[in-house]
Amino acid sequence: MAANVSPWKNKKTRRRDREVKREAVLRAAADLFNEKGFHSTSIDDVARRLHVTKPTIYHYVENKDDILYQCIRLGVDATRKVVGEVASQKAPAMERLKSAMREHARLAARDFGMCVIRVGESSLPAERRNRIRRLRREVDHLYRALVQEGIDEGSLAPCDPKLASFTIAAAIAWISRWYHADGPLSVDDIADQCVDILMNGLIKRPRSNRRLN
Amino acid sequence: MAANVSPWKNKKTRRRDREVKREAVLRAAADLFNEKGFHSTSIDDVARRLHVTKPTIYHYVENKDDILYQCIRLGVDATRKVVGEVASQKAPAMERLKSAMREHARLAARDFGMCVIRVGESSLPAERRNRIRRLRREVDHLYRALVQEGIDEGSLAPCDPKLASFTIAAAIAWISRWYHADGPLSVDDIADQCVDILMNGLIKRPRSNRRLN
Numbered sequence: 001m002a003a004n005v006s007p008w009k010n011k012k013t014r015r016r017d018r019e020v021k022r023e024a025v026l027r028a029a030a031d032l033f034n035e036k037g038f039h040s041t042s043i044d045d046v047a048r049r050l051h052v053t054k055p056t057i058y059h060y061v062e063n064k065d066d067i068l069y070q071c072i073r074l075g076v077d078a079t080r081k082v083v084g085e086v087a088s089q090k091a092p093a094m095e096r097l098k099s100a101m102r103e104h105a106r107l108a109a110r111d112f113g114m115c116v117i118r119v120g121e122s123s124l125p126a127e128r129r130n131r132i133r134r135l136r137r138e139v140d141h142l143y144r145a146l147v148q149e150g151i152d153e154g155s156l157a158p159c160d161p162k163l164a165s166f167t168i169a170a171a172i173a174w175i176s177r178w179y180h181a182d183g184p185l186s187v188d189d190i191a192d193q194c195v196d197i198l199m200n201g202l203i204k205r206p207r208s209n210r211r212l213n
Numbered sequence: 214m215a216a217n218v219s220p221w222k223n224k225k226t227r228r229r230d231r232e233v234k235r236e237a238v239l240r241a242a243a244d245l246f247n248e249k250g251f252h253s254t255s256i257d258d259v260a261r262r263l264h265v266t267k268p269t270i271y272h273y274v275e276n277k278d279d280i281l282y283q284c285i286r287l288g289v290d291a292t293r294k295v296v297g298e299v300a301s302q303k304a305p306a307m308e309r310l311k312s313a314m315r316e317h318a319r320l321a322a323r324d325f326g327m328c329v330i331r332v333g334e335s336s337l338p339a340e341r342r343n344r345i346r347r348l349r350r351e352v353d354h355l356y357r358a359l360v361q362e363g364i365d366e367g368s369l370a371p372c373d374p375k376l377a378s379f380t381i382a383a384a385i386a387w388i389s390r391w392y393h394a395d396g397p398l399s400v401d402d403i404a405d406q407c408v409d410i411l412m413n414g415l416i417k418r419p420r421s422n423r424r425l426n
Binding site: 094097147150154155156157158159160163164166167169170171173174178185190193194196197198199200201202203204205 | 369387
């Protein structure tokens, strides 16, 4: 027999509903920012894309700056989380570095990750801008530590981990800049090839020494 | 006996003088754009830096947009010239690619080359913006051709030359973004390490297989 069910949603369900809708607002905004730029996107554009009214949008976010901050925050947080998780796995540093780059590259081709690079935090108010920069620095330090571990374990060639981390960040940021979902290559293809160039270099190695991904 | 010398400069000398001064204006402006951004730099700032008046500056350039166009144009032209020259030398493609990247990286850390990346052509009027983009595409195609030649000659690992060219451009652009003349590393150190990562990859190779620069 069916239980007596209240026609009102309970608190937990309501909170989850709200969260789902808030994320939909942010995702639509991130897509628009990435396509036509932050300054050329209005709250009206976001509302139109979601077939809702402008006041509905303001029910979930404060203003356009707030949307941008939330989008970038989600992008950097996801990156930091995935790189951090991979970095702390039990595996040779070289393998962890490869996985971290691949996962990071995948995020860089998606809404919030793309927003981090295409729009960036520079137009945010100082306090929020600095909070984002701190998080980005954390990602950088995770990479530096991984590179250093790889050098120490003897799998990576001696290099300046800071420069290596910048080069990795640069290559992945470029994916954010030019990736188009309707282009000929999938995100995974691009991520794999980018990681291959960074790990193995452009020079051809004898078969036995070339470690394939 | 001294020849009878006119106290007026001849046409050729005057033209050269003008060129030297025009370039000094562009160089001062490029440095300011790179330091504090295009929008935060005024013609007054440029004049002040050169200890001249604003009308003097307008004797050499039309306006701020014109300055930006000339700066970016000089940066891209120099890059295209150096990459093109190296590409047409008689040497294995792999060696030419390495030299091209190294020279390109050096330019990327200097005034006009830095301006190409830090400021960019996006705020220029459409016609000039497109002219710059065409030139940048030419540089991209020089790299793609070099990578393809390297694959064909068997010195470079098979890869998508377009993706390789993007990764090269990304790594070099990053040098423009974060290089500071008073940092601990010289331009040459950075250029060499960046090229080494791109050519040899991060993975350690057995001594005999690792080709040093």
